[in-house]
Amino acid sequence: MATSFKHGRRYEGKRISIVVLGAPGVGKSTLVNRFVTGMYHEKTWSSVDEIREKTIYFDRREITLEIHDMQGVDNNMGEANRARVSTMANNADGVVLCYAVDSSHSLRVVFDIYKLIWGLRIPDHAPVVLAGLRSDGVLVGKKVVTRLDGMKTVDTLGISRDHFHEVCSRKNKNVTSTFYSLVRQILAVQNQTILEHKNTRASRAPSMDSVSDANSIVKRSISAPGVQRLAKRLSMAPGSQSDLTEMDFVAIPEMTASVSVNDIVNRWSVCQANNGAASTGALNAASATESLGKSKRKQSLSTYSFSLSSKEKDSPVNGRNNRAEERKKTAGNTFGRRISTTSLRHQHQDHLQRRSSAALLRTSSSQTSTGLTRNGFKLGGDSSCSTSLSTNDGSNGSSGVCSPLSSGTTSPDQGTPSDASPRSRNGSLNESPADVSVSPNIGKSAIERQLAERQRAFSESSLVYNPVRSSQRRTKLRDQLQDQISSTDDTSASGIDDGSSKTGEANKVRFSRDYWSSRTDNLSACRLRLTLRHRHSMNDLGNASIETSDVNSFISAEKGTVQPAPRLLTRSPTDLQEAVGMMGMVMAAARTKSACTGTDLRENKQDSGISDCSSGASSEAASPNVSMSASATASHKSTKFASVTCSVPDLSSAASPVMNGEREQSPPVMKTVRSCATLGTPANAPPPVQLRPGDSSLELEKISVHNSPPARRSDEAIPTVTYSKSKVLKSKSSETNLLLKLKQSIFKGKSKTPKAEKRATATQPVGQD
Numbered sequence: 156m157a158t159s160f161k162h163g164r165r166y167e168g169k170r171i172s173i174v175v176l177g178a179p180g181v182g183k184s185t186l187v188n189r190f191v192t193g194m195y196h197e198k199t200w201s202s203v204d205e206i207r208e209k210t211i212y213f214d215r216r217e218i219t220l221e222i223h224d225m226q227g228v229d230n231n232m233g234e235a236n237r238a239r240v241s242t243m244a245n246n247a248d249g250v251v252l253c254y255a256v257d258s259s260h261s262l263r264v265v266f267d268i269y270k271l272i273w274g275l276r277i278p279d280h281a282p283v284v285l286a287g288l289r290s291d292g293v294l295v296g297k298k299v300v301t302r303l304d305g306m307k308t309v310d311t312l313g314i315s316r317d318h319f320h321e322v323c324s325r326k327n328k329n330v331t332s333t334f335y336s337l338v339r340q341i342l343a344v345q346n347q348t349i350l351e352h353k354n355t356r357a358s359r360a361p362s363m364d365s366v367s368d369a370n371s372i373v374k375r376s377i378s379a380p381g382v383q384r385l386a387k388r389l390s391m392a393p394g395s396q397s398d399l400t401e402m403d404f405v406a407i408p409e410m411t412a413s414v415s416v417n418d419i420v421n422r423w424s425v426c427q428a429n430n431g432a433a434s435t436g437a438l439n440a441a442s443a444t445e446s447l448g449k450s451k452r453k454q455s456l457s458t459y460s461f462s463l464s465s466k467e468k469d470s471p472v473n474g475r476n477n478r479a480e481e482r483k484k485t486a487g488n489t490f491g492r493r494i495s496t497t498s499l500r501h502q503h504q505d506h507l508q509r510r511s512s513a514a515l516l517r518t519s520s521s522q523t524s525t526g527l528t529r530n531g532f533k534l535g536g537d538s539s540c541s542t543s544l545s546t547n548d549g550s551n552g553s554s555g556v557c558s559p560l561s562s563g564t565t566s567p568d569q570g571t572p573s574d575a576s577p578r579s580r581n582g583s584l585n586e587s588p589a590d591v592s593v594s595p596n597i598g599k600s601a602i603e604r605q606l607a608e609r610q611r612a613f614s615e616s617s618l619v620y621n622p623v624r625s626s627q628r629r630t631k632l633r634d635q636l637q638d639q640i641s642s643t644d645d646t647s648a649s650g651i652d653d654g655s656s657k658t659g660e661a662n663k664v665r666f667s668r669d670y671w672s673s674r675t676d677n678l679s680a681c682r683l684r685l686t687l688r689h690r691h692s693m694n695d696l697g698n699a700s701i702e703t704s705d706v707n708s709f710i711s712a713e714k715g716t717v718q719p720a721p722r723l724l725t726r727s728p729t730d731l732q733e734a735v736g737m738m739g740m741v742m743a744a745a746r747t748k749s750a751c752t753g754t755d756l757r758e759n760k761q762d763s764g765i766s767d768c769s770s771g772a773s774s775e776a777a778s779p780n781v782s783m784s785a786s787a788t789a790s791h792k793s794t795k796f797a798s799v800t801c802s803v804p805d806l807s808s809a810a811s812p813v814m815n816g817e818r819e820q821s822p823p824v825m826k827t828v829r830s831c832a833t834l835g836t837p838a839n840a841p842p843p844v845q846l847r848p849g850d851s852s853l854e855l856e857k858i859s860v861h862n863s864p865p866a867r868r869s870d871e872a873i874p875t876v877t878y879s880k881s882k883v884l885k886s887k888s889s890e891t892n893l894l895l896k897l898k899q900s901i902f903k904g905k906s907k908t909p910k911a912e913k914r915a916t917a918t919q920p921v922g923q924d
């Protein structure tokens with residue numbers, strides 16, 4: 156009782172039918188006979204269709220092979236016979252395609268059989284083996300079809316090479332393996348078919364397992380057939396015609412637990428008896444089934460309704476009848492009534508409102524806790540209490556009022572929660588918008604004000620829940636909030652985070668920045684101009700620019716630190732420029748080290764070449780008048796910020812040698828000023844390029860210092876440091892060498908002198924001094 160793989164039927168595993176096909180006289184019958192009987196007989200006659208059986212044990216299973224030794228297929232074959240061959244092959248579990256290695260024609264016939272059976276393409280998972288028979292022909296020098304030809308054939312036919320065998324029935328070579336290979340394929344297809352069948356059944360059934368929420372609602376699983384059975388039982392029950400839908404099921408609190416269909420029916424009958432609701436219309440089983448498998452949005456509504464049911468389940472009022480009555484009072488719904496979508500939206504609105512208020516309450520808990528405890532109210536962590544929180548100013552002694560809304564709110568002075576449940580029928584609060592107010596003392600920050608406004612907006616507007624719109628609104632609100640906060644911050648407003656501004660020092664260094672980008676389509680270039688100014692005199696201590704060839708490359712540099720060379724430690728614009736150039740170098744080095752994202756470059760300094768820069772600086776750190784440590788930071792994810800941090804000397808001392816142009820003996824007090832440049836990404840900018848570890852794509856070929864102003868800012872003489880993207884580094888070693896050369900060129904004046912002196916000393920003849 157073999158079954159076909161094409162129709163997805165389950166294999167019984169007891170009988171497998173195999174069809175052996177090939178050109179006439181290739182040795183099919185001999186092959187089958189060899190496999191079945193183990194004997195080899197010279198055959199001189201042309202066989203007709205023959206069925207042989209053999210029982211084998213495969214994977215500890217007894218399998219009976221039903222082998223159809225078919226008549227040879229050739230061009231002279233009639234249509235009827237061809238159709239018969241095709242039908243037999245398609246209904247079989249597996250096919251053995253045979254050719255003779257000493258007959259190239261027989262190999263061409265294999266292609267004809269292929270087309271005859273499967274058309275243009277072999278079906279997936281069709282068990283087929285290709286057997287090159289009479290492979291001992293090589294012994295007599297008649298092998299015209301090589302093994303390579305056989306390989307190409309299986310490749311062309313889409314058969315795995317594992318399923319190609321060169322067989323010799325005479326020597327009993329690969330006979331058994333050919334059939335066992337086919338059986339293995341058949342069993343694999345059998346297992347896969349069963350698996351797919353199971354998956355198909357599982358996917359067809361509407362699963363409610365995904366319905367869950369933060370309240371740890373118990374998952375339920377009601378299959379579509381279950382609902383259909385329920386629908387039938389409800390519709391057949393006398394006098395129980397109803398217009399129940401999925402929403403009604405959701406509204407039943409007990410549905411939050413895993414229940415059977417019988418339980419639902421029982422609940423339904425109980426609620427009918429309690430409410431006496433005589434509904435009209437029969438439950439449409441199909442629609443109920445469909446509704447269970449609807450979109451996620453509907454599921455989310457269902458989830459919320461579950462949440463409500465869960466709360467109500469926790470109500471101290473026991474008994475189904477009382478619960479129904481209670482629900483009728485509070486929510487305006489009964490078991491027998493359908494909860495409309497609008498009602499659910501209102502409920503969700505209420506839910507959001509309470510969440511918002513809970514956040515507000517948390518924010519302002521320090522201010523409100525005193526007044527509330529003074530009046531004997533417990534907040535109890537329930538968000539609904541905070542929803543109705545209408546607290547007067549605690550300073551004038553007025554009492555705060557906490558009006559519990561839901562049954563979950565406990566108020567020892569106000570009686571049971573059910574006594575005070577002023578929820579309107581549509582789910583909105585009964586308080587006027589003015590009631591949902593926040594004390595001025597509660598929160599003066601922008602966040603609290605914004606929350607209060609939002610809460611008011613919720614209570615005033617007939618907001619219809621829309622997840623997408625709600626998300627957009629939250630995003631917009633957050634942006635507004637950030638703008639509001641940043642506008643109140645002086646240092647942030649100017650884009651400068653001057654650490655000295657809060658210390659009130661006399662002389663302070665201001666680190667301003669100006670950023671502009673070339674208005675190319677893809678924002679391919681960026682120039683960051685940094686100006687170091689004396690705070691009061693506003694004299695420029697120096698300025699410099701960083702010009703990169705790719706703004707997006709900044710994203711690869713999460714953090715980099717470099718101590719510049721000592722000769723950079725002056726106030727001249729050129730030196731500052733080079734210092735900033737070092738920053739750019741760090742950035743560029745980091746850019747070639749994309750794997751360093753999210754980590755300190757110092758940890759990767761051996762790979763990124765940063766060690767060259769930092770080592771040269773650390774040895775001279777004690778002497779500088781002006782020291783700059785450059786830290787290039789870029790946000791990897793947002794690709795919007797690149798900050799440059801410079802440590803500059805504290806110029807608060809009037810007699811500072813820095814101001815007088817003299818050299819200070821002791822190390823100056825350093826402080827850090829930070830400039831954050833926004834690398835705004837235009838809307839049409841391409842997504843940031845994520846460099847792979849192998850992409851060491853940028854190289855600082857040279858630093859060309861020039862004082863020519865940029866083209867777009869011709870009115871300003873801004874020295875620029877230009878990095879050109881002209882060469883592609885081949886390896887890390889070449890990258891490191893290049894940075895070494897760069898460092899040597901920068902430190903040229905400093906590094907050569909001692910060496911030269913040393914050399915001169917070494918070469919000086921003894922006794923000459």
Ligand SMILES: Nc1nc2c(ncn2[C@@H]2O[C@H](COP(=O)(O)OP(=O)(O)OP(=O)(O)O)[C@@H](O)[C@H]2O)c(=O)[nH]1
Pocket residue numbers: 177178179180181182183184185186196197198199200201202203225226227288289290291292322323324325326
């Ligand atoms: N040398 C050699 N000859 C073989 C081998 N297998 C079969 N033959 C010979 O090939 C010839 C054809 O063998 P068959 O088994 O009749 O071929 P067939 O494909 O069944 O022929 P039809 O029944 O006409 O389709 C016979 O003379 C066999 O002896 C083999 O492995 N080696």
